[in-house]
Amino acid sequence: MQKRFVFFNVFLLVIAVAALTTVGVVMLTSTGAYAQDNKGNPTYYLTHQLTWLGIGVVLCVAAALIDYRWMEKRWWLFYTGAAVLLACCYIHGFGKKINGSRRWIGVAGQTLQPSEFAKLAVLITLAWWYSRKKMQPREFLRGFVYPLAAVLCIVVLIVPEVDLGTSTLILCTTIAVMFVAGTRIPYLGISAGIGIGALALAIWLMPQRTNRFLAFLHPDGHDKDAYQQLHGLIAFGSGGVTGLGLGNGREKYSYLPYAHTDFILPAVGEELGLVCTLTIVACFLIVLVSGTVIAMRASDRFGRLLGTGIVMLIALQAAMNIGVTTMLLPNKGLPLPFISYGGSSLAFCLASIGILVSIYRHGFGERPDPEGLRFDIKFRKRKTPRI
Secondary structure (H helix, E strand, O other): OHHHHHHHHHHHHHHHHHHHHHHHHHHHHHHHHHOOOOOOOOOHHHHHHHHHHHHHHHHHHHHHHOOOOHHHHOHHHHHHHHHHHHHHOOOOOOEEEEOOEEEEEEEOOEEEOHHHHHHHHHHHHHHHHHOOOOOOOOOHHHHHHHHHHHHHHHHHHHHHHOOHHHHHHHHHHHHHHHHHHOOOHHHHHHHHHHHHHHHHHHHHHOHHHHHHHHHHHOHHHOOOOOHHHHHHHHHHHHHOOOOOOOOOOOOOOOOOOOOOOOOHHHHHHHHHHHHHHHHHHHHHHHHHHHHHHHHHOEOOHHHHHHHHHHHHHHHHHHHHHHHHHOOOOOOOOOOOOOOOOOHHHHHHHHHHHHHHHHHHHHHEOOOOOOOOOOOOOOOOOOOOOOO
């Protein structure tokens, strides 16, 4: 009974991800033809996305077939590889500067965003650290300072790119994993306060980010910086409940910048309406709930923490993107997982889903309560009363 229930969650997870990916391909077909820098080819972005979709499916299947526990012993390869790739963004001839940010490197004619790989590397490192024998997550140094310092070494390489959105996402996910692992709440409160202070300092020191934050607080007084988010709201309002019809959106005609990447959700709302946007939100909720069930039923601590981190990473990124496009958060420039154009994001998101499936295939089993974990999902068979 327990295994059937968890298998049902795996089924829901795969269906939700397939639905999100399908919506992404369909909407990229509609918006990519009118996107800037498509080199005069209406299918330029679609072709690239389909190429990365194929790579992502291969990574997803491979991750699902391979036992996830092999990553535990090779965590240092992921961590070192992420640091090296991030450093390459600043090396002339490797790094590519697009729209004022150095977030990409050129690989075989394609652009790769190392920060996407760094997200997974950080989660693997944290899961390894907190799953070590005789680990005491409530200790100040080993349970808080050392793992946080390892994460900050990666974040320090991401911030100058400039990519405050990904840095914030990684730190928020780190705090969530540390909380589940059993780190003392006062320590996490201190780290959250320091993080908010560092983010505020970065916004103050970077004029472009300062203007974005002021545009979020007072959009009427900063029309230029709030332009993208305001047109996102116009797109949502124009679509209404049922939308204008696939391909009939007007904001993608150079009115809404980056309608195929960070602001693809308003394009969905304009063409497919509130019904489709709420369906997308429901799919992400399914990913959150089903992924958590799978992670909590892993047979070892490494699988539980890694699975929890993956679920929180995808859910938080989706929440941030939705918050930005609906003007509930300042503009951060994060893609919507599985839907926005971006090959690196799509490939590593699909690989992460494959890891969750691997946790179910190779790590499901009965176990005692995990020491040091705050949450555990238990399934008990109902006892039939005697007559």
